[in-house]
Amino acid sequence: MPSTELAVDATGLVKVFGTNRAVDGVDLAVQAGTVYGVLGPNGAGKTTTISMLATLLRPDAGSARIFGFDVQHDAGIVRQLIGVTGQYASVDESLSATENLVLFGRLLGLSGREAKRTAGDLLEEFSLTDAATRPLKKFSGGMRRRLDLAASLIARPPLIFLDEPTTGLDPRTRNQMWDTIRRLVAQGSTVLLTTQYLDEADQLADRIAVIDTGRVVAEGTADELKASVGTSALQVRLVDQSDTDAAVQAMRDVLQFRGAPSLSGGTITVPMHDADRVADLLIDLRSRGIHLAEMSVQKPTLDEVFLAITGHATQAADDEIEGAHA
Structure with missing residues (x-):
């Protein structure tokens, strides 16, 4: 494997199916040893x-x-460097978990003994040992998904695509599954993860590309994306609700915000432009004899980021073109 910090380096990728530009100029730069999230609704062009x-x-x-190898001119080498787990399990329904993994191992060039040993190790790693000989038709959806991921790891590829x-x-x-993905990266793998679940991208990804209608419309860390659509908010709940007016005035004086606060269920919410001022606010509230039952800082959510950037929610689009699975 060549010495490069980029596991994936894509520029201007385009794919057209008939009159539909499923992917319309996508750029991606994925650092080795990280989780990179591609976030978007069905139909966005992720698959x-x-x-x-x-x-x-x-x-x-x-x-x-x-890893420096061209996906067209060096396709054979690229395939040795990657593992792919799709939205639908690629295992054989008629075989057991062990038989499936041994089959994949043999297809990848392992000897019979190596394939059996690797299958056993993976079944243990993915907590499937007890179901090793069970027919796949009796597997739950989660068990099938874990087995599919295990199959993609037989050759221990440095880059794993999780669709x-x-x-x-x-x-x-x-x-x-989230714990498994974190463990893979801790062991040195790079993961490119597509998802339509905002919390999944928030929990796992070091960087996130927001993709919509075949284009990357925003890119950055979760915090950077959240900061791009608004400031954080400070929420406080008072011990004595009769102190609300005085507390709001203190927040105006110290946090120096304009506009009306949000009052809901006894909670006061105001914009927070400068986190350093929160300590000053606590001192001021205490000097006024105002006691807090609870205080928290709320950042914008990735849901709000996606809505602000694209104008719609992540699950609003139609299913992605079937040709992508060809």
């Missing part, structure tokens, strides 16, 4: 982008390199 980066689709324009890996999973299994 099509992954398919081009994984050499499954040929770009109509633009270029992409995986909406937690779609349809219950919260407990989803959290287990």
